[in-house]
Amino acid sequence: MSLPGLTLPGLTLTSTPLSDPTPTATPPRIHDLKEGTEYRFEVPFTPRAQLRLKLTAGTAELFGTELALKQTYSFGAGAKGAVYTWHGGRLEVQGEADEYVAEETPMSVYANVHFALEGMRGKSGGDTGPRVLVIGPHDSGKSSVVRILTAYAVKAGRLPVVVNLDPRQGVLSVPGSLTATGFGGLLDVEEGWGCSPISGPLGLPVKMPLVYHYGQASSEDNPKYFKPLVSRLALAVTSRWEGEGGGMVGDAEAKSSGCVIDTDGGMSTGKGGYENIAHIVSEFSVNVLLVLGSERLYSDMTRRFSPTPSDSTDPVHVIKLPKSGGCVQRDETYMKTLRHHQIRAYFFGHGNTTLSPYTQMVDFASLSIFRIPASTSTTTSSSYDPGADDDSDDIYALPPSLSKNTKPRSRILEPVEVGLGMQNAILAVTTADPGESHEAIRDASVLGYVYVADVDESKKKVKLLTPETGRVPARAIVWGGWPEGVGDLVG
Numbered sequence: 001m002s003l004p005g006l007t008l009p010g011l012t013l014t015s016t017p018l019s020d021p022t023p024t025a026t027p028p029r030i031h032d033l034k035e036g037t038e039y040r041f042e043v044p045f046t047p048r049a050q051l052r053l054k055l056t057a058g059t060a061e062l063f064g065t066e067l068a069l070k071q072t073y074s075f076g077a078g079a080k081g082a083v084y085t086w087h088g089g090r091l092e093v094q095g096e097a098d099e100y101v102a103e104e105t106p107m108s109v110y111a112n113v114h115f116a117l118e119g120m121r122g123k124s125g126g127d128t129g130p131r132v133l134v135i136g137p138h139d140s141g142k143s144s145v146v147r148i149l150t151a152y153a154v155k156a157g158r159l160p161v162v163v164n165l166d167p168r169q170g171v172l173s174v175p176g177s178l179t180a181t182g183f184g185g186l187l188d189v190e191e192g193w194g195c196s197p198i199s200g201p202l203g204l205p206v207k208m209p210l211v212y213h214y215g216q217a218s219s220e221d222n223p224k225y226f227k228p229l230v231s232r233l234a235l236a237v238t239s240r241w242e243g244e245g246g247g248m249v250g251d252a253e254a255k256s257s258g259c260v261i262d263t264d265g266g267m268s269t270g271k272g273g274y275e276n277i278a279h280i281v282s283e284f285s286v287n288v289l290l291v292l293g294s295e296r297l298y299s300d301m302t303r304r305f306s307p308t309p310s311d312s313t314d315p316v317h318v319i320k321l322p323k324s325g326g327c328v329q330r331d332e333t334y335m336k337t338l339r340h341h342q343i344r345a346y347f348f349g350h351g352n353t354t355l356s357p358y359t360q361m362v363d364f365a366s367l368s369i370f371r372i373p374a375s376t377s378t379t380t381s382s383s384y385d386p387g388a389d390d391d392s393d394d395i396y397a398l399p400p401s402l403s404k405n406t407k408p409r410s411r412i413l414e415p416v417e418v419g420l421g422m423q424n425a426i427l428a429v430t431t432a433d434p435g436e437s438h439e440a441i442r443d444a445s446v447l448g449y450v451y452v453a454d455v456d457e458s459k460k461k462v463k464l465l466t467p468e469t470g471r472v473p474a475r476a477i478v479w480g481g482w483p484e485g486v487g488d489l490v491g
């Protein structure tokens, strides 16, 4: 199955092997892993830090994806993960890392969940497979469980869709985006979700994510913007499953494989978050709710979704899962560095693949930029008047063409001109025409992202970094304001 998504044409992708920075003089450390144990590692965030792993005997997997025997895998600065073995294996390890072998892991529970989901898929025979929502506090292992369940489903020959509703971490896209991606091939051991067209040619099949731009750190920050995007993603996924718009090969298989939905930790911590959970359950017709790392959340969810006698035949199964002892708390400094890494990788590639982004000077007037306000929750559509906007900020002046004739119908978005406040920002180039309604612009998928490298207010020009040569399409461009201060990508 494939989904529409990042369709930047004619990408200039080149592959240049990087030199190997790991000192090979030090002999490798050998870990003989007993069956049912896992080797956990954290690579420090020091320049050029790299950990190299090689399975020399037995079998092992990283978050559900099997390691090939005698192949060396490299993990860069900041990488955290675990190599689990069902039957025992020998690992050769080189490079600096905080590491240990754990004997207690919840992998057998996660595997049982996979088998239960397979049972539901087996039964579906033309019907929709399980729609699985994974919730839990920050760093409770949600993304890891999503990755494990996806890897196992792919290994079983399924075509699951992974929906990422955690804006803190992009899946095949930059942070701040929400995505849906059909998986049919192996996941990348080193990079996790593999590569999208903008991430360069690797040995693995390219994935085409459907991308929407949210531009906030948490689903809680702007629920009125978040919820419609969830609805758009749900509609896109289900209509593809139904073969609408062309009946693609593999859609029936994708439909019976179902989807796995990842969420941000903020959603699991309170009332507003619970409303978002209820919205996702309703839009995706979720029938399996996996709760990680919180008794309170599990209890609240069981109460909220416990089936009543009048319920339909497809109730929500709420299942509590143990959090892995390997889950690592990641502080804001780490997350910021991770975001920077993901955004750099979007433009410049990662690992052994380098991309060729392009910088160009563009007139302010040629860009139609719309800013997502921090929250749309307090303003009604009828009360919005850009001229009398209490929240308006001087650096976001309206472009003359928009201030005279076009009166936005609501405060879903605010038309803005480029200003110094946009320096180092990530902007989403959408598929929408700038003249369309704000609802249509919000609901439009993303063609690709550009980075604001420099703003020259005196000349009214902006220097943009784009993943591709050619003019920036004359489309509505959305700025969410987050991730903030991405740092200098081109200096």
Ligand SMILES: Nc1ncnc2c1ncn2[C@@H]1O[C@H](COP(=O)(O)OP(=O)(O)OP(=O)(O)O)[C@@H](O)[C@H]1O
Pocket (backbone or CB within 6 Å): 040, 041, 080, 081, 082, 136, 137, 138, 139, 140, 141, 142, 143, 144, 145, 166, 168, 169, 263, 264, 265, 266, 324, 325, 326, 327, 328, 329, 330
């Ligand atoms: N078994 C494990 N061994 C080592 N590291 C692990 C293990 N499980 C998870 N981690 C690491 O712990 C961190 C947190 O895990 P993960 O991203 O899955 O949590 P999350 O609940 O999705 O977090 P968030 O809500 O912040 O997105 C990640 O860096 C992940 O690689």
